[in-house]
Amino acid sequence: MFDSLKEKLGRFQDDVEEEAEAADEAEEPTDADPEANASDAEPTESADAGEEEDEVNPSGDSLTERAKLFATGKAKITAEELEGPLEQLELALLQGDVEMSVARDVVEGLREELVGQTRAQVKTGEIVIEEAIGKALLDVIDVGEFDFDAEIAAREKPVTIIFTGVNGVGKTTTIAKLSRYLEERGYSVVMANGDTYRAGANEQLQRHADNLDTKLISHEQGGDPAAVIYDAVEYAEANDIDVVLGDTAGRLHTSNDLMAQLEKIDRVVGPDMTLFVDEAVAGQDATQRAKEFNDAAEIDGVVLTKADADSQGGAAISIARVTGKPIVFLGTGQGYDDIEQFDPETIVERLTG
Ligand SMILES: Nc1nc2c(ncn2[C@@H]2O[C@H](COP(=O)(O)OP(=O)(O)OP(=O)(O)O)[C@@H](O)[C@H]2O)c(=O)[nH]1
Ligand SMILES: [Mg+2]
Numbered sequence: 001m002f003d004s005l006k007e008k009l010g011r012f013q014d015d016v017e018e019e020a021e022a023a024d025e026a027e028e029p030t031d032a033d034p035e036a037n038a039s040d041a042e043p044t045e046s047a048d049a050g051e052e053e054d055e056v057n058p059s060g061d062s063l064t065e066r067a068k069l070f071a072t073g074k075a076k077i078t079a080e081e082l083e084g085p086l087e088q089l090e091l092a093l094l095q096g097d098v099e100m101s102v103a104r105d106v107v108e109g110l111r112e113e114l115v116g117q118t119r120a121q122v123k124t125g126e127i128v129i130e131e132a133i134g135k136a137l138l139d140v141i142d143v144g145e146f147d148f149d150a151e152i153a154a155r156e157k158p159v160t161i162i163f164t165g166v167n168g169v170g171k172t173t174t175i176a177k178l179s180r181y182l183e184e185r186g187y188s189v190v191m192a193n194g195d196t197y198r199a200g201a202n203e204q205l206q207r208h209a210d211n212l213d214t215k216l217i218s219h220e221q222g223g224d225p226a227a228v229i230y231d232a233v234e235y236a237e238a239n240d241i242d243v244v245l246g247d248t249a250g251r252l253h254t255s256n257d258l259m260a261q262l263e264k265i266d267r268v269v270g271p272d273m274t275l276f277v278d279e280a281v282a283g284q285d286a287t288q289r290a291k292e293f294n295d296a297a298e299i300d301g302v303v304l305t306k307a308d309a310d311s312q313g314g315a316a317i318s319i320a321r322v323t324g325k326p327i328v329f330l331g332t333g334q335g336y337d338d339i340e341q342f343d344p345e346t347i348v349e350r351l352t353g
Pocket of ligand 1: 166167168169170171172173174195198249250305306307308309330331332333334338
């Protein structure tokens with residue numbers, strides 16, 4: 001999961017360490033023996049070395065002062081030294097489908113964290129860069145406190161959750177997984193098939209219901225999705241069921257029908273939570289769709305499926321920042337147990353560890 005992203009972050013760390021190393025080598029005091037520079041620099045440039053003596057770097061230290069700092073291990077990383085590695089990283093993030101403003105935020109965060117750290121720290125203690133990366137990432141993905149388990153526990157029952165999103169991203173599978181997830185935590189569940197659009201949708205969800213021994217409420221194909229979910233809520237109220245999981249049809253997100261359908265469900269059922277489902281592998285597209293859905297229908301959170309098949313991590317890094325809504329769950333496979341709560345700290349540890 002997110003292997004390529006992890007590799008890119010590792011490369012950035014190596015790049016910064018190399019820059020720090022090179023800058024220290026360049027500043028090693030060798031004034032007594034100008035010949036010693038010959039192997040490092042073009043002979044014509046070494047002839048100018050004397051003139052550089054009074055040169056002042058942007059941080060205001062003269063060369064002699066910097067040599068002193070170097071000697072005491074207090075030489076600082078400069079913005080110039082970071083420029084190359086940061087540019088490389090930004091490019092790599094963009095290529096990895098991280099949304100543009102998010103890539104910029106990460107790079108800015110890193111610049112802020114790292115400029116002014118001593119080179120000695122950077123060279124010896126990997127932890128400095130690792131921490132900076134962790135902090136920059138956490139800043140973009142840790143959006144809006146949302147503890148799913150606590151929400152379910154706190155709310156009046158039944159808690160009704162609607163799942164929305166485009167075709168084939170994993171809505172139905174996620175409902176099946178969450179049905180087990182909730183039952184394992186002591187809650188009773190009823191599923192409602194609000195996908196009255198696609199042929200075979202009832203049968204698909206019924207198979208899951210049978211496997212999981214969960215009750216399913218469904219209507220004829222072509223029926224009103226809001227009515228199915230309404231029935232499921234009534235069933236839950238009558239039978240002391242804790243949670244209603246409502247599936248919906250995944251037609252194109254641009255379709256007014258889909259938004260109208262969600263609006264009607266909102267009006268008729270008044271769900272407690274609407275979760276937007278999309279696949280991590282869709283990268284930028286997933287981020288864009290989440291934004292459009294949230295603008296049109298106000299989602300509470302995101303489920304990012306197929307994270308097991310995604311090495312880039314672009315959507316995982318970008319969606320929360322772009323929508324302002326947290327990723328609540330990651331889908332990590334096709335089995336019923338392949339779902340995990342999205343914990344920003346754990347994800348960051350995984351990416352930097
Ligand atoms: N590898 C992997 N596959 C997944 C995951 N979640 C869902 N899938 C697969 O994605 C495919 C589509 O899943 P569905 O749950 O039917 O998707 P949907 O959004 O309900 O699709 P529609 O109802 O047609 O809109 C199935 O083959 C699932 O097994 C996941 O986390 N990882
Ligand atoms: Mg479905």
